[in-house]
Amino acid sequence: MTGKLIDDCFVLDKDRLPHHEAIAILKARVHPVTGIEQVPLADAAGRFLAEAVVAPRLIPAHDNAAVDGYAFAASDYAAETGASLRIAGEAAAGHPYGGAVQGGSAVRIFTGAVMPAGLDTVAMQEDVRIEERDGARWAHISPGLKPGANRRLAGEDTKAGETLIAPGVRLRPQDVASAAATGLGALCCHAPLKVAVFSTGDEILRPGEPFAEGKVYDANAPMLHGLIAAAGMETIDLGVLSDTRERVVAALEAASGQFHAIVISGGASQGKEDHVVQSIDALGKRHLWQIAIKPGRPMSFGQIGDCVVLGLPGNPVAVFVCFVMYVRPVLTRLAGGAWPEPVRFSVPAAFSQQKKVGRREFWRARLVREDGRLLAAKFPRDGSGLISSLREADGLIEVHEDVQEIREGDLVDFIPFSAFGLD
The missing domain is CATH 2.40.340.10 (MoeA, C-terminal, domain IV)
Structure with a gap:
């Protein structure tokens, strides 16, 4: 693991923090903590970019044809009457036309092929009539085309030196495609954030176990596993902690040395069997507890060494809301991503x-x-x-x-x- 977190104690001077103050504390106290590695393009989607992708050249590098058809110079063509041009040769994608094109000539061209020097317009093949005459082939091009029609300009997608993807972006397939267009075979990304998930409570049954009166099945751990995975992190479920302070302290201490972050559901309130907050205080530092929100008021945020600990309520809806509004941004920032503001x-x-x-x-x-x-x-x-x-x-x-x-x-x-x- 790399990166160090601020571990000074934060003085809580309010019983319940307003939402905006809680967000400000979280933003101020978390930063990327994982290492950096080169990731092949095929594996880069979903990773957090560590170094900007900058275009080394124009994209596309050359003017090229947007359709299959015939390339010609607009100066040899009249929009009102069209033109008849001698076909000088052919250009295909990856196989440019060699040599100069004489005035009054056209070149058969295919989509993506480099525009021959001196030619700037392409007529779609269905708008062209071909005729054999005097031992040569002639293209009769219909009227109505504008100069530059069906031509893609060099650099119309990206200029040389332009930043295509900024650090902190979670790479999407379209971002990977953009990086590939520059010629890069790998991207500099943050290593995956490793997150441990605990549930707490003597009343908790794991899904698949026989039902018993007074018990409740653990819906939080599977939900958190899916939420964390969807956010782009690696997660492991470390099971259910019984309602004893010794068990909670021992489990948090062991996990804090192996994971970048720990997410716990339950045990976050002030009852005599709620040990999460007290365990964070005993092992490390607590920076936030009790937010003036509904649902999710007793959420806590702290650290044990350089491991972030996020304590969530026990009710599933509160867990979900706290995760998307607070935990997900924290984990994203720890993982190397930019702080994600919710879309409203x-x-x-x-x-x-x-x-x-x-x-x-x-x-x-x-x-x-x-x-x-x-x-x-x-x-x-x-x-x-x-x-x-x-x-x-x-x-x-x-x-x-x-x-x-x-x-x-x-x-x-x-x-x-x-x-x-x-x-």
Whole structure:
């Protein structure tokens, strides 16, 4: 592992931090911690770029034909009447026409072929009539073409020296294609971030185990595994921690030496069996606890050595909301990515709802179309244990601290799950 985190203790002077202050703390205290390695293009999609990709030359490097047809000089052509031009030869992709083209001549050309010197326009082959005359082939080109038609200009995609992809970008297939167009065979990327996942609680059963009264199946660990993988990190599920301080402390201490980050669900509150926060304090430093949000208030953020520890509530909806709004950006930054700001759209509300002032709330919602308008429809129940609400929603409505009521027709901030790659 590489990189060092700030480990000075952060003094918490508020019972519950506002959302914007929590984000500011997280932004200020995390930075890339993984090593850097060369990654072949075939394996680069999904990785976080460490060094900018800069175009070494024009892309495309030459003027070339956009269609199959016949290349000619616009000066030999009249848009009102067309032209008859002697066919001087042929140019194909990878096989340029050799030599100079005399005035009054055309060259048979195929898509992607370099434009012969002196020629600047291409007629599509279906707009050209070919005739044999006097031992030569002639192209009769229809009228109506503009100079430069069907020609791609050198550098029209990218100029030499232009930055194509900036550091911190999580590479998409289209980014990899852009890098490939420069001739690069590998990219300088951050090594994968390694994340451990724990669940906590004596009441937790692992999926597949026999059901028992008073127990609940662990929905959080599989969900977190999928969320972390979708964000581009490597994750391993380290199981369920029993409700004993010794067990939690021992597990966190062992994992902190092997992983860049630990994500824990449950045990984040102030009950006598909630040991996560106290264990972070015992082993390292805590920088954040208790956020003025709903759901997800008891989220914690700290570190043990250079391992970031993120404690989440136990209810699945709160886990999901805290992950996409706080944990995912932290992990992305640790992994070498730029801090991802959520995409928000202003959409009219299809409902009315009152809210407590002083906290930021995230309501599960889906987009509906009524009378040709796109509206945000809130899930009717607010319980943070309702996994069905996550399944039926396609985004979150973010409601700021000073808002007391949303009325039908008011514009609300809608954050689509697709912004997190979760559509």
